Amino acid sequence: MKNDKxxxxxxxxxxxxxxxxxxxTKSFESVQAVNxxxxxxxxxxxxxxxxxNGAGKTTTIxxxxxxxxxxxxxxxxxxxxxxxxxxxxxxxxxxVPDESNLYPELSGFDNLCFCASLYGxxxxxxxxxxxxLLEQFGLQEAAHRNFSGYSKGMKRKLTIAAGIIHQPKIxxxxxxxxxIDVASARQIRQLIREMYQAGTTIFLTTHYIExxxxxxxxxxxxxxxxxxxxxxxxxxxxxxxxxxxLLITMTHDSGNISGKLAEAFPGYDFRSVSxxxxxxxxxxxxxxxxxxxxxxxxxxxxxxxxQIKPSLEEVFVEVTGIETDVMKTEKNGGPS
Amino acid sequence: MNRWIAxxxxxxxxxxxYYLKPPNISWGLVFPLAWTxxxxxxxxxxxxxxxEILPGVMAISVxxxxxxxxxxxxxxxxxxxxxxxxxxxxxxxxxxMFSKTSGAILFGLVNAFVPxxxxxxxxxxxxxxxxxxxxxxxxxxxxxxxxxxxxxVSVSEVFEAQTFxxxxxxxxxxxxxxxxxxxxxxxxxQPLSFALPLTYxxxxxHGAIHGQHILxxxxxxxIIAGFSLVLFLISLKNIHRKWxx
Ligand SMILES: Nc1ncnc2c1ncn2[C@@H]1O[C@H](COP(=O)(O)OP(=O)(O)OP(=O)(O)O)[C@@H](O)[C@H]1O
Ligand SMILES: [Mg+2]
Numbered sequence: 001m002k003n004d005k006x007x008x009x010x011x012x013x014x015x016x017x018x019x020x021x022x023x024x025t026k027s028f029e030s031v032q033a034v035n036x037x038x039x040x041x042x043x044x045x046x047x048x049x050x051x052x053n054g055a056g057k058t059t060t061i062x063x064x065x066x067x068x069x070x071x072x073x074x075x076x077x078x079x080x081x082x083x084x085x086x087x088x089x090x091x092x093x094x095x096v097p098d099e100s101n102l103y104p105e106l107s108g109f110d111n112l113c114f115c116a117s118l119y120g121x122x123x124x125x126x127x128x129x130x131x132x133l134l135e136q137f138g139l140q141e142a143a144h145r146n147f148s149g150y151s152k153g154m155k156r157k158l159t160i161a162a163g164i165i166h167q168p169k170i171x172x173x174x175x176x177x178x179x180i181d182v183a184s185a186r187q188i189r190q191l192i193r194e195m196y197q198a199g200t201t202i203f204l205t206t207h208y209i210e211x212x213x214x215x216x217x218x219x220x221x222x223x224x225x226x227x228x229x230x231x232x233x234x235x236x237x238x239x240x241x242x243x244x245x246l247l248i249t250m251t252h253d254s255g256n257i258s259g260k261l262a263e264a265f266p267g268y269d270f271r272s273v274s275x276x277x278x279x280x281x282x283x284x285x286x287x288x289x290x291x292x293x294x295x296x297x298x299x300x301x302x303x304x305x306x307q308i309k310p311s312l313e314e315v316f317v318e319v320t321g322i323e324t325d326v327m328k329t330e331k332n333g334g335p336s
Numbered sequence: 337m338n339r340w341i342a343x344x345x346x347x348x349x350x351x352x353x354y355y356l357k358p359p360n361i362s363w364g365l366v367f368p369l370a371w372t373x374x375x376x377x378x379x380x381x382x383x384x385x386x387x388e389i390l391p392g393v394m395a396i397s398v399x400x401x402x403x404x405x406x407x408x409x410x411x412x413x414x415x416x417x418x419x420x421x422x423x424x425x426x427x428x429x430x431x432x433m434f435s436k437t438s439g440a441i442l443f444g445l446v447n448a449f450v451p452x453x454x455x456x457x458x459x460x461x462x463x464x465x466x467x468x469x470x471x472x473x474x475x476x477x478x479x480x481x482x483x484x485x486x487x488x489v490s491v492s493e494v495f496e497a498q499t500f501x502x503x504x505x506x507x508x509x510x511x512x513x514x515x516x517x518x519x520x521x522x523x524x525x526q527p528l529s530f531a532l533p534l535t536y537x538x539x540x541x542h543g544a545i546h547g548q549h550i551l552x553x554x555x556x557x558x559i560i561a562g563f564s565l566v567l568f569l570i571s572l573k574n575i576h577r578k579w580x581x
Contacts, residue, residue, distance in 0.1 A: 101417035105353050117345035118425035120338025162421075229570055263437035 015042035017076075018170060018201050019064065024073030026059055035225035036073070041170075041203060046196050047215030049205040050131040050316070056225040057205040058098060061172050062090075064203070065095050070221075078169065091119065094168030098175045100155040104148035108139055108158050111147055119166035126165070131331055133161040137187075153184040158189065170201045189215060210321060213237075214313040221316060231310065240310040244287065245271075246280040247308050252300035254278040264294055339427045343435040346422065350409050350439040358406070360443075366396040368451040381435060391541035392514030393451040398473065399480045399505060401447035405440045406484030407497035412578065416531035429572055437568075438480045444477030454551065461545075466551065468544035475560045476537035482567035483533070489574045505563070513538045518550065533563035 019041040019295045026034040034056040041047040049057050062068035064075060066086035073083065080088035086231060102111045109130050116126035137157040150158065156176065164171060173192070177185035190216055198200055206212050212219050213233060220230040229236075250257070254272040261270045261278075268291075269281040278295075281287055292302045342400045352490040354360065372393050413419040421430055455461065510516065511525060523527060529535050536556040543549030549556070 058548070065424060067420060087426065087428065088425060095424055097417070097420065099417065101352065101420055103349070103418050104416070106349070114345060114349055115421065116341045118421065118427070119340045120426075122341065 012269060015045070017041070018043040018078055019047075019203070020074075020076040021060075022074040023065070023217045024060070024075065025071045026056075026063060026068065026069060026301050028115055029259065032225050032226060036160070036225045037222065037225070039227060039230050041200055041201060044196075044199055045202050045205060045217045046192065046202040046215050048212035048219040049203065049222060050197045050207075050209065050212050050219055051205075051222035052207070054126040055222045056119055061095070061174055061203070061205065063099050065172060066090055089170075091311060092168065094163040094171045096160050096163035096171070096173045096176055098117070098178070100147075100161060101153070101161040102147050103243060104314075105146060107144045107146055107152070108154075111158060112162055115162040116165045117336060121166060130161075133165060133280065136191075137161055153180040155179050157184065157188070160191065164195065165202075168200070170203065171195060171328060173202065174203045175205055175207065208315045209316050210311065221313070229315075235316045237310075242283050243310045244282050244284070245310050246286045246291070246304060247304075247306055248278040248280065248291070248295070249276055249304040250295060250300045250302050252276065252298075257295055257298050257300060261291070261294060265291065283328070339431060342425055342427045343362050343431055346432070346435040347438045350436065354405060354408055355439055355443045358563075363401075365450055367400060368393050368428060368447065369454065372451055372454070374508055387461070387464075387546050389515065390451065390455050390459075391538055391545050394448045394473065394541060395476055395512070395514050395538045396509060397447040397450060398444040398476050399534060402440045402444040402477055402481040403484035403487065403501045403505060404498070405443055406437070406481065406488040407494050407501065409436055409439065409487065409548075410488040411491060411494050413498045414494065416438065416458075419579075433485065433568070433572060433575070437485055439486065440481040441474070441477045444475060444481060448473040448574075455459050463547075465517035465544045470538060471557070472537055472544060475557065475564065476534065478565045479533040479537060479560050481565065482571060484563050485571045486574070487550070489571050490576065501562065508532055508534050511535070533560050533567075536560040536563075 004292055017040040021040065022038050024037050025032070033099035037056075038058065049060065051057050059068060063070045064077065064082070064087075066082065067132070069086070070083060075082040078092055082089050106114065112133060113123075114125045116129060121129070125241035131143075134140050137160070139154060139157060139161075142154060147155065147158065156179075160173070160176060163173075176188050177194070180188075189211065192202060192204065196215075204212070204215060216233055218230070218232045219236065221228045248254075253275060254277060255275075258270040258272045258278060261268075261280075267282060267284060268286060269282070271279045273279045280291060286303050286307075292305055294301055344543045372389065410419070411420075422427075422436070425432070452461075483504065484501060487504070488497050491497045491500055508514075511521070511529045512518070512532050513529065514534075518526060518529045518535060518539075536551070536559045539549045539551055540553055540560075543553055543556075551559075
């Protein structure tokens, strides 16, 4: 199933649009969950759908996969008109929902076999695939235990396995790494990369900006049912390439000092990001020494000064106007 | 064909997960027997009346067996979201609901014949026309399963499904001629009896088991089949309307 990526992505080839969405809207009673969004996903890419809680991500996935009916708009998946025939493309689609929805009374193995059977896969073949997936996810030990007794991370892994057992052309992943430990999250991200390398088109929703930056080729930011930005990751990061950023941690209130610093160093941009943190930005190289000395002359003690790599997080704050603490960040360190 | 793999496995999973579980099996056994016993004790009738009670006990076993299962196989799975998996599968909604209800229909069919076993020891069943009884029981099972489906789709909680189905079930015991002939009911209630599918199924059973029935049997069959079809179509429409949001 390995595809030659370079062939798909040669610059003269216009990539094929596997998912096309035009002016999609959906409301629930008084809530406008999705408000006229249009976007497309190219064949073989990892498309990130990024937005805060309640932005409309799950609602969009539900409409694309045939679990929800759009109020208006058009959906085309692999050439099928899915707004008129929501079931037309379902044989090509795998869905990993945000909450595990497998059968609690069945074992891991039986759950996988059952899910494969829904796609018309014969008994021998589905048992073989189920065994392989259980091994791939390190769940062999638990294979014949009831799903209800699985831990959260195990449940998530089995839910992903169930979403890919019929080898879908398009995989929808709704926040696959939310609420699980770092090692499992890393394993899942590795799996997403492998699926991508095997040629699967992936539609990924996430809260984690870093995760999107690492995994996705293109990202759409959705806020309050509107898409506020839809760009390749490379293009989003382009303006940040030249930017140097220094993060200074100090004992005193950084807000008082930033004004004085701005006067003393007109070439740099100072911003107090929290009580103790000061952010310094510049297009030129920032000389750390003079800045630190200046701060200490003001009677504050600098406990740390480090250069950070500007990330997509900055872009996100810029385009959405949402401070990133609104979005959850992964506990115990960032994504791998 | 591929989608029959899906159909068969949905049915098989429901059988293993729900129908073949000991509580359901014992329910299927105890319930009809309890009804029969209660009826005998209450009316003090003799063994010769077994054959007159049998159609009602069979019908009631099917009715309670099927309708209560749908609350689990459909309402419960909808509630815990595993039903979404089925809605995502590339099979038509018709086939999906047909496979979700087949288990209940079979369960109802088996339940119906539980009371026949003791009855065979207590009474002479030689004049019973089994060739009519079997399709009649099948149609009763289909109609009451689809009634259960209609109820399961109309509610969102399992307990609501149970309450709502009792709202239909208990009046049906008295209105559908299970134990008291429809024609002996107060005239005002009779139109209500004829508006319920079970009445026609029970009429066939009475005819086939001890020879007394109200309508021509072919008409009974036609009407109960019609009811089944309409209930199934309404349920499908409700699923489309309410579940695919
Ligand atoms: N079935 C429903 N009934 C009523 N409102 C709904 C329903 N589903 C979604 N909504 C509303 O639509 C909006 C978008 O919800 P959605 O679940 O798509 O957000 P999301 O981006 O997936 O959020 P999260 O990151 O929390 O999963 C929310 O305001 C939500 O309350
Ligand atoms: Mg969501």
